[in-house]
Amino acid sequence: MTTGKSIMLRGLRKAWGETVSLKGIDLTIPEGKFTTILGPSGCGKSTTLRIIAGLEEVSAGTVEIGGEDVTSRPASGRDIAMVFQSYALFPHLSVAENIIFGLRVRRMGRAERDAKLTAAADMLGLSYLLDRKPSQLSGGQQQRVALGRAIVAEKSIFLMDEPLSNLDAKLRAEMREEIRDLQKRLGVTMVYVTHDQVEAVTMADQIVLMNQGEIEQIGSPRQIYSRPETLFTAKFIGTPPMGTCSARALGIARDDITVGIRPEALVLDQNGPIRARVGHVEYLGADAMVECRVGDETLPCRISGRTELTLGATIRLSVARDDLHAFDSASGQRLDTLPPEFAALSAAQTTAPLGSHASSTER
Amino acid sequence: MSYDRILNTTAAWLLALFWLLPLAYAIWTAFHPAAFETRFEPLAPLTLQNFVQAWSEAPFARYFLNTMILVTGIVAAQFTLCTLAAFAFARFEFRGKGLMFALVLMQLLIMPDILIVENYRTMSQLGLIDTIAAIGLPYVASAFGIFLLRQTFMTVPKELDDAARVEGCSYLGILWRVYIPLAKPTFLAYGLVSVSHHWNNFVWPLIVTNSVETRPLTVGLSIFAVTDSGIQWSVINAATLMTSGPLLIAFLLFQRQFVQSFMRAGIK
């Protein structure tokens, strides 16, 4: 059985002529853990992964795998296996030949090759498909063949670039679990690129959030969700994303601060310090999303679906101190400590907040 | 059936008939005694005598051998050279790539016949006049082949290339295990075009060869038809059938695969 290796990227830069797609990436990926690289389209996720794989050359910086500098080593010498978005199955080869492709290239003996093929095919439930061509398989089956090829290679690191984006929602959920299990069982280091935050949050031990060629934040899903370090992170993670407004809209006399509050952290409270008017209400069944107008800005709020609010009504809201996020408006950086002006916002909290079910409208 | 369809079908049949007429005449005369050259009696006696006579009156066995060597040599060399060049053009970045490809394309526009004199000079400088190599050499760096294979290689998804690289293939390994298998229909189609072209090529071999040991079938046949037999059409036609026969039979046998290959390779 293989054990994972750590990956370390130092001062990684990548430019194609004028376009700079990585602007200095420093990143440590711990061994044996599941790391997802998350970010919007075009932020440089694939480029980072391909540089780790050795499929792309760096413009500056180094790549270390398992403590060794591999920056100038070819892909095959880096102890990595890779699964591509399109699965990259060879259309002229059968499923079996696709899985053992790399073993053939390495001239492994027939007996050993067959044993590995059988083991991998059993593990993935592909045994009855071995003679088919890739074009005769469903998307999920093709995905499994690609996984099979990575498994038989017995490498320490698995790199995956949006491997589930071509599958339908149900299959995607299944495969998510399967890939997570596989990583645990094999003990490999997984680097998984995705632009889907649900995937990142459900699978990862560590999320690396990227934006425009730079790393915004590295942390566990919980950390990233509960303590976003930048405005970008705050707005990118969570469905629906965190609401933000200027401090002034909440009655705080500071112009340099943007406040972020997650929709579920904002609760209806008769004595709440935040006054808002009800905007559009989107009923979702179990709960409803309310656009709360504070000043001339909007904060989304998630309330119970049973609560009925009338458009234009005035409501009062409160928020726990821990759920208040303050960011520097100019740099987007999180403020480590809430400025004293914010005391007023969470003061009313001590007076028994109502359950979010109860209506607290006043006219 | 619409008027249009009828017209189309009729035209197609007429064309096919006109195309077949000389062939039918050749077959008729080749299998009948000389007396029936211009008399078409359904019950005329059949004979193989014309073939025997043609075979014995000129060294056709040697000509066949020469043509076989020539054609297999050319196709093998073209496949090797064009594959490597096409791979470079399709998947590598290097200085002067654009200019070099433009030069290749320019060769496509030039009629090979224009270059006969220049080619002759080159061959004589190389000391290759009157060798089989001299017949083939000018055609080896085929612009058509390079262009065709490059187009095919460019359709191979980049991720397949990457996947093979991750699995440890060298560049030549990737070419061999990924690009060539995926370009099989193109190779087949191009191979057929090349074989038939060089099997039938006449002017250039006529110029650079002048001995039995090097002459291909086409040239051998023309010499046979002019000098030896006067105007004995039956024998000449027997020889003609003999020389074009193998190609014709091969085409009829593999017709279906060839047509499919042409479709897939995008040559129509």
Ligand SMILES: Nc1ncnc2c1ncn2[C@@H]1O[C@H](COP(=O)(O)OP(=O)(O)OP(=O)(O)O)[C@@H](O)[C@H]1O
């Ligand atoms: N071969 C290339 N030549 C020039 N620019 C490139 C090349 N590959 C990527 N880029 C640029 O680098 C940037 C990052 O691309 P990359 O593929 O890493 O994005 P990504 O985060 O994977 O996006 P997506 O989610 O859409 O896959 C993009 O702006 C892209 O245009």
Ligand SMILES: [Mg+2]
């Ligand atoms: Mg990508």
